[in-house]
Amino acid sequence: MINFGCIGTGWITASFVNSAQATGKWKLAAVYSRRAETAKEFGAKFDVTTVHTSIESLAKDGDIQAVYIASPNSLHYEQAKVILAAKKHVIIEKPATSTVAEFEELYALAKDQGVFLLEANRHIQEINFKVLQQNLSKLGPIYGASLTYASYSSRYNNVLAGETPNIFSLEYSGGALVDLGVYPISFAVALFGKPKSQSYSPVIIATGADGGGLITLQYEGFGVAINASKCYTSTAPSEVYGEKGTFVINAVTDIERVTFLDAKSKQKEELAKEKAKLNLQEEAEEFARIIDGGDGEAAKRLEELSRIVIGITTDLRRQCGLVFAVEKL
Template sequence: MISFGIIGTGWITASFIAGAHATSKWNLATVYSRSAESAKHFAAKYDQKINIHTEISSLATDPSISAVYIASPNSYHYKHAKEILEGGKHVILEKPATSNAKELDELFKIAKEKGVFLIEAYRHIHEVNFKILKGNLPRLGKIYGASLNYAQYSSRYDNALKGEVPNIFNLEYAGGALVDLGVYCIAAAVELFGEPRQSQYFPVMIPTGADGGGNLILTYDNFSVSINASKIWNSEVPSEVYGEKGTLVVPTITDIARVVYLDPKKKGEREELGKEKEKEHLNLKEEAAEYARVIEEMDLEAVKKYEKVSRGVIKVTEGCRRANGLLFPMEK
């Protein structure tokens, strides 16, 4: 099994551990937190013996692990990943991997020099039904366009309206809706269609100075993709890819429960293509299984593919942020 450590003790980390352990390919061996008490409290949830670290440097040099899953606040991703990679360990880095392309370039460079992998954790592109969606694109013939949506109200917006500045709505922590939820839609578009030729973002600004939501247009050679991403409103609008010979519909862009094909010549008929998805508490299992396979097989081609997705996403998010004055501290 792959012995791994974690940085970040939030719900997403617990979800990754649950999914990873369910594959029988991973074993949690170390927990990092600036607070020893916090690290011990988190580690106590698991039966096995777990080492505790309160310094990134000691985690990076821990000989008992070969990989680290990083889910610290966005603005710490680059710093944490750099130190772990320099320690010669694989890194599974929660999205958004970094604040900008320059940071991402450096991390990929270090990973290659050290002979380890840096993989940005876009869980949804590894889901069985996302793969079914992608696999059925040729059935549509010429692509006319797509609409990809992820709008989910955050309770932390209530705090923002009271004058507080939660991390997810704080540019100092590299927050905002585009890089929090929008990246799921952008990553889906890049995985399905490749890197767009142009992108334009129309943000809805909130009192914290960040974008609470917005609409994004990705332009390809012969079609466009519209994206509705928000943390300040809800939407139940499904995501669709439509083409000359039909339309593919999924209810959500992550945790996809169904994939439906609509034939334009058979009005009212719906062909169900999807398979049963993972249970909610194991919705990171598919990505954990894939990352374990990549590491075990040292699959360089897969890593190059995932790197291409990450580079395509950061090009869109950084360009759109800068165009709208959504600057992180290092960019001011």
């Protein structure tokens, strides 16, 4: 059993705690918030009474071995740095950091301290993503892919009302690219590796951040088209094309269908398996396996995937003049 603390008291943290504890391998033992009442209220949902109002206090808590971080993007680096320095494992919501330099520093610190830093790209741990990976050879030569994750955010209503929510704020390292865009980008990288080049045609919203747009990843001999947005919705499925057929996937997260359409026979074959009941459960199961088993090789593969993804998103932002506040310091 891994006793862990959490930074962040929003819905994603509650989802991770429920999913992690459902594996039987994790137990929430402490909650951090700047306000004690907020931490107590969140902890009460899970019968947890230990709360912290400083990151340093959380880091010194001898009853926890790991910390899950789901704070605003711009805070990830400083918070993770304190926790890692205390020799505790860190699971950090994507994007792990605002910049490549922050990313490299945190992973070097984790290595020096002998602990794991794991970025929470939950979808690539789902059983049906792995089914797709394992069956990709059915396509023969790859001809391309179209990946979609475009879902209107309720917080875009705040933008339309003249407000600047954290997730749409460059001050807090926000924007659709690093919030939803990283899902299809990491999906593509996990399937095909690092692209040769990339481009982005964003919709720039009133806050100065990107609300969504079209991303292209160029590989040797084929391209991947990505539609990612938080200011409009697409109902299109995602597809991977090859000489021998097409894979149709209902979504890049919470994958329920992996259908192979044979190019010649036009016959359909459904390959999807039953996924975990809770949508972060497979991720929590794998992270527990890595930590408990000391699987440095698996952690290194995830680190390299994260490194490629932040390199892509950083390049895309620079192409479009999307500069985070931390980059101006």
